Amino acid sequence: MAKIGVFVCQCGNNIARTVDTADVAKDASEQSGVVFVEDYKFMCSAPGQEAFKKAIRDHDLDGCIVSACSPKMHEATFRNAAEAAGLNPFKVEIANIREQCSWVHNDKEIGTAKSKDLTRMMIQRVKYNRPLERYRMTMTKRALILGGGIAGIQAALDLANAGTPVTIVEKEPSLGGNMARLSETFPTLDCSQCILTPKMVEVQNHPLITIRAFAELEKLDGYIGNFKATIRQKAKSVIDKDCTGCGDCWEKCPFTVESEFDMNLIKRKVIYIPFPQAVPTVPVIDRANCPKFLKDKCGICADVCGPDCIDFTQEDEIIEEEFGAVIVATGFELMPNVYKEYGGSSMPQHLIPKKMNKKQRAAQPRSTSGRLPDVINGLEFERLASASGPTGGEIRRPSDGKKPKTVVFIACVGSRDASKGVEYCSKICCMYTAKHTMLYNHSVDDGKAYVFYMDIRAGGKGYEEFINRAQDEGAEYIRGRVSALRKKGDKILVKGADTLQGCAVEIEADMVVLATAMVPQADAIDFAKTLGISYDKHGFYSEQHPKLMPVDSSTGGIYLAGACQGVKDVPETVAQASAAASKVMQLFSKEELMREPEVAIVDKEHCMNCWDCVTVCPYLAISPEEVKDRNGNVVKMVANVNPGLCQGCGLCNTVCRSKSIELQGYTDQQVYAQITAFEGAFV
Amino acid sequence: MIEQIREKARELLESGELDVVIGYAEGSDPTRTTPIFCRKPEDTDKLVLDGRCVNTLPAYLNKRHEYPKKGWKKTGIIGKGCDIRAITQLIAENQLKRDEVYIFGAECEGVVAHPEKWDGSLHEGNCASKCSACDVKIPLDTDFYPGEKPEVDRSGPYMVSAPALATLVKMDDEDRFAFWRDDFDRCFKCYACREVCPHCSCNICITDRTMPSWVDQAAHTKGVFGWHLTRAMHLVGRCTGCGECTRACPVNIQVDLFNQKMKEVIQESFDYKSGYSMEVKPPLITYNTDDQETYIR
Numbered sequence: 001m002a003k004i005g006v007f008v009c010q011c012g013n014n015i016a017r018t019v020d021t022a023d024v025a026k027d028a029s030e031q032s033g034v035v036f037v038e039d040y041k042f043m044c045s046a047p048g049q050e051a052f053k054k055a056i057r058d059h060d061l062d063g064c065i066v067s068a069c070s071p072k073m074h075e076a077t078f079r080n081a082a083e084a085a086g087l088n089p090f091k092v093e094i095a096n097i098r099e100q101c102s103w104v105h106n107d108k109e110i111g112t113a114k115s116k117d118l119t120r121m122m123i124q125r126v127k128y129n130r131p132l133e134r135y136r137m138t139m140t141k142r143a144l145i146l147g148g149g150i151a152g153i154q155a156a157l158d159l160a161n162a163g164t165p166v167t168i169v170e171k172e173p174s175l176g177g178n179m180a181r182l183s184e185t186f187p188t189l190d191c192s193q194c195i196l197t198p199k200m201v202e203v204q205n206h207p208l209i210t211i212r213a214f215a216e217l218e219k220l221d222g223y224i225g226n227f228k229a230t231i232r233q234k235a236k237s238v239i240d241k242d243c244t245g246c247g248d249c250w251e252k253c254p255f256t257v258e259s260e261f262d263m264n265l266i267k268r269k270v271i272y273i274p275f276p277q278a279v280p281t282v283p284v285i286d287r288a289n290c291p292k293f294l295k296d297k298c299g300i301c302a303d304v305c306g307p308d309c310i311d312f313t314q315e316d317e318i319i320e321e322e323f324g325a326v327i328v329a330t331g332f333e334l335m336p337n338v339y340k341e342y343g344g345s346s347m348p349q350h351l352i353p354k355k356m357n358k359k360q361r362a363a364q365p366r367s368t369s370g371r372l373p374d375v376i377n378g379l380e381f382e383r384l385a386s387a388s389g390p391t392g393g394e395i396r397r398p399s400d401g402k403k404p405k406t407v408v409f410i411a412c413v414g415s416r417d418a419s420k421g422v423e424y425c426s427k428i429c430c431m432y433t434a435k436h437t438m439l440y441n442h443s444v445d446d447g448k449a450y451v452f453y454m455d456i457r458a459g460g461k462g463y464e465e466f467i468n469r470a471q472d473e474g475a476e477y478i479r480g481r482v483s484a485l486r487k488k489g490d491k492i493l494v495k496g497a498d499t500l501q502g503c504a505v506e507i508e509a510d511m512v513v514l515a516t517a518m519v520p521q522a523d524a525i526d527f528a529k530t531l532g533i534s535y536d537k538h539g540f541y542s543e544q545h546p547k548l549m550p551v552d553s554s555t556g557g558i559y560l561a562g563a564c565q566g567v568k569d570v571p572e573t574v575a576q577a578s579a580a581a582s583k584v585m586q587l588f589s590k591e592e593l594m595r596e597p598e599v600a601i602v603d604k605e606h607c608m609n610c611w612d613c614v615t616v617c618p619y620l621a622i623s624p625e626e627v628k629d630r631n632g633n634v635v636k637m638v639a640n641v642n643p644g645l646c647q648g649c650g651l652c653n654t655v656c657r658s659k660s661i662e663l664q665g666y667t668d669q670q671v672y673a674q675i676t677a678f679e680g681a682f683v
Numbered sequence: 684m685i686e687q688i689r690e691k692a693r694e695l696l697e698s699g700e701l702d703v704v705i706g707y708a709e710g711s712d713p714t715r716t717t718p719i720f721c722r723k724p725e726d727t728d729k730l731v732l733d734g735r736c737v738n739t740l741p742a743y744l745n746k747r748h749e750y751p752k753k754g755w756k757k758t759g760i761i762g763k764g765c766d767i768r769a770i771t772q773l774i775a776e777n778q779l780k781r782d783e784v785y786i787f788g789a790e791c792e793g794v795v796a797h798p799e800k801w802d803g804s805l806h807e808g809n810c811a812s813k814c815s816a817c818d819v820k821i822p823l824d825t826d827f828y829p830g831e832k833p834e835v836d837r838s839g840p841y842m843v844s845a846p847a848l849a850t851l852v853k854m855d856d857e858d859r860f861a862f863w864r865d866d867f868d869r870c871f872k873c874y875a876c877r878e879v880c881p882h883c884s885c886n887i888c889i890t891d892r893t894m895p896s897w898v899d900q901a902a903h904t905k906g907v908f909g910w911h912l913t914r915a916m917h918l919v920g921r922c923t924g925c926g927e928c929t930r931a932c933p934v935n936i937q938v939d940l941f942n943q944k945m946k947e948v949i950q951e952s953f954d955y956k957s958g959y960s961m962e963v964k965p966p967l968i969t970y971n972t973d974d975q976e977t978y979i980r
């Protein structure tokens with residue numbers, strides 16, 4: 001006979017207001033197998049937990065129900081308390097009479113009746129709970145960081161400084177990400193590269209950090225503590241270990257193409273490092289544009305290279321490495337200018353065909369921003385304003401190199417516009433636009449900056465002050481939208497509205513800067529699938545809980561940092577990166593990994609190896625296993641679940657027609673007993 | 684036609700390439716044939732193939748039965764077009780490997796609806812309804828086919844063949860429920876429909892599970908509905924339409940009406956016809972990360 005204890009919590013008045021807890025306790029006491037009941041003000045309080053433990057010991061309970069708040073809140077509390085009192089923690093169940101009862105019903109009678117039902121259901125269920133043991137697993141205490149922007153750099157340094165070996169995989173030839181492109185940064189206006197590059201150098205010199213630049217993650221197998229990453233090291237055509245970074249090759253290379261780092265504003269060599277302070281300083285050959293690869297001509301770089309490290313025959317290398325945790329820090333990109341009225345291409349950049357006919361090509365924007373050459377985006381402006389940029393920090397417009405006397409900045413291009421862009425606010429544009437006006441005013445003394453804006457959103461430490469400063473320094477803020485940009489001679493006619501004055505405005509500008517929306521990397525969704533993490537409708541990676549678990553992804557052992565999770569500026573990115581690193585440290589601080597036992601197990605006698613479960617498992621946790629007789633002959637094949645990979649989703653349970661696979665802790669018997677205990681059940 | 688098959692079967696048994704050939708032989712009375720397992724070459728003389736050969740022999744290939752466990756490495760089987768469809772589905776569902784079977788096929792003229800209706804020949808009055816909408820009279824995948832096998836276009840949709848279905852779908856819910864309640868009243872849960880089915884492959888059927896007992900085992904309204912609806916759902920996207928369940932039922936319940944309806948639904952929703960491909964998985968067991976449904980991502 002079962003010996004079950006039922007503990008009904010009043011939660012102060014939270015539950016007691018709409019549930020007669022004494023009545024619930026009385027009803028429970030009448031159920032068969034229940035030997036102890038308690039109706040208490042705060043079960044989760046220290047005395048409440050003590051009473052719980054004492055009852056387990058005194059009455060030798062073999063099952064407990066706590067009728068209280070959601071199991072998300074205190075299941076762990078009571079399971080731990082039970083364990084301390086000598087009861088297997090998986091013999092404790094929570095009946096949720098708060099979130100599912102008192103908080104959603106006003107009528108006390110109904111609330112009480114439902115609470116009784118929920119409690120009774122759990123009493124029947126717990127009779128079938130088997131004692132379960134947590135799985136212990138070893139782990140590889142090395143971290144993999146995907147993306148080498150400021151987020152990846154910060155997380156790597158934090159981890160490595162705490163003694164954890166780290167590998168950074170960066171798809172570009174250098175670390176740095178978008179922050180390396182910035183000129184000066186709000187809200188302090190310090191030079192971006194001056195604060196970033198020391199960190200890059202620190203990464204380079206850190207004995208515990210391995211940089212895999214110009215590399216991509218192809219596949220991620222395994223589970224928390226035991227991931228196996230397949231990394232493709234793209235062929236640099238340069239032998240890393242011999243290269244001194246002297247630069248002879250890129251100086252002598254006679255061929256140039258547009259520089260992605262400089263937003264296509266100037267050209268770079270075909271053998272190149274993206275920018276002078278690149279880390280690592282090893283150049284790569286852009287094979288798609290190198291005549292050596294296209295028609296076997298040139299090869300000058302190989303001739304001039306002292307240490308002889310140019311290797312035209314180098315192939316991509318596939319590296320398999322094991323890691324215990326992964327931090328995703330793949331960052332963002334700017335939404336392309338898809339607005340015809342702003343001189344953009346009507347087609348999103350990533351949909352534009354790679355091979356174009358002449359007409360298509362002519363219709364393409366010259367820069368990433370649009371067909372009007374002097375309409376540029378924020379990152380292009382950053383390059384123009386940057387001392388290391390194409391103009392050496394003097395702001396000159398792209399078409400003819402003249403200093404623009406009038407510049408119009410347009411905020412919210414694509415943001416906060418669900419119909420033509422993205423619904424969310426890109427958040428940083430107000431700030432960087434203000435910064436841009438200041439940089440412009442510092443560079444062109446007699447220049448005039450206008451800003452068209454919807455609202456100014458400057459909620460951050462020192463942010464509102466920063467906007468005020470921009471206005472004090474001469475930027476004219478016009479509240480309203482711009483309806484069209486027209487070419488007028490060598491100027492751009494900006495037609496807009498001033499909604500505060502209630503009138504139309506026309507400004508003849510020399511240059512227009514669009515603050516286009518911050519969006520996820522074009523391949524973000526595919527990459528999420530490679531990793532097996534969830535993402536929102538835009539492609540930003542989803543955190544486990546928006547408030548309480550902001551850096552955990554939906555998959556155990558994978559953490560998020562930086563703009564890949566949502567729009568962020570540098571301070572927020574760095575904070576999140578450090579948080580993700582601390583999560584990894586927390587994980588690695590234990591000897592072994594404990595996994596909850598609520599995973600699927602197979603009834604190997606009856607499994608008929610249809611592999612339906614194998615096909616359906618989203619975490620690839622199930623694989624065929626051989627069953628052998630005493631002589632080692634394979635007699636049949638059955639499904640086998642890897643408890644490290646199983647996330648307990650239960651999909652396999654639903655497809656198995658013969659009911660040969662079950663979730664421990666959620667067995668058919670438990671669920672069935674629970675349903676049949678419900679008064680209204682059709683059984 | 685059957686002579687050529689006999690000859691080939693004898694040859695393969697003699698050479699030891701096949702351990703057994705499953706086919707049909709004359710039955711207990713002239714209206715019937717019976718399944719035969721030819722183990723010796725001379726057994727093949729008994730093979731027959733005509734409109735009386737109703738049984739779906741691939742049911743014997745299902746691992747749930749004892750035959751596949753006899754250690755036979757390669758089994759020969761004589762199949763009508765619809766039987767070969769069942770074999771294809773068994774392979775798609777990982778219940779059989781293609782190289783474990785050798786398929787003898789021949790053009791099929793149709794089979795009788797029930798041996799009781801056999802009057803010496805096959806005609807409109809006694810032919811099984813499944814044969815009227817059949818696109819595999821020339822079978823799909825064979826290892827031996829007497830003569831030249833013509834190409835057939837099978838791209839069309841699955842055709843519902845039971846006339847009763849058309850009437851049934853037109854009824855309102857109450858009448859339809861009454862129809863089934865009356866029919867199911869006769870069901871005494873002999874499970875003949877399950878036993879003849881080539882696709883019921885569970886080692887233990889969910890209705891035989893007792894801890895818990897999801898399907899009520901008694902043969903009352905609830906227990907019978909429970910069984911038939913479960914059976915129908917477990918065959919969604921898998922039933923290959925041999926109609927054996929209906930033929931085997933001793934109390935004449937048209938149980939395959941459910942399966943035919945579900946085939947229509949699967950065809951419409953997923954553009955899938957079971958039994959035509961060894962590679963494509965039935966839609967209800969596929970998992971796709973590109974799924975439009977967001978709850979699963």
Ligand SMILES: Cc1cc2nc3c(=O)[nH]c(=O)nc-3n(C[C@H](O)[C@H](O)[C@H](O)COP(=O)(O)OP(=O)(O)OC[C@H]3O[C@@H](n4cnc5c(N)ncnc54)[C@H](O)[C@@H]3O)c2cc1C
Binds near residue numbers: 521527561
């Ligand atoms: C115009 C503009 C001005 C700004 N000005 C400021 C400012 O003044 N102050 C401020 O605080 N913030 C500013 N920001 C915001 C700042 O740029 C971001 O907050 C910061 O760069 C985010 O860093 P991150 O590391 O998350 O992403 P990123 O900088 O985007 O870095 C991501 C890195 O991951 C790499 N990567 C991507 N996909 C993969 C992959 N699949 N595999 C491997 N590697 C991959 C990328 O190549 C890149 O190196 C500005 C942004 C813009 C657009």
Ligand code: SF4
Binds near residue numbers: 609
């Ligand atoms: S679905 Fe069930 S029967 Fe099929 S392989 Fe999985 S556990 Fe075995």
Ligand code: SF4
Binds near residue numbers: 599650663
């Ligand atoms: S419960 Fe979900 S994750 Fe676990 S094995 Fe089954 S399908 Fe896979």
Ligand code: SF4
Binds near residue numbers: 931
């Ligand atoms: S064969 Fe007929 S009587 Fe037997 S279980 Fe099936 S429907 Fe019922």
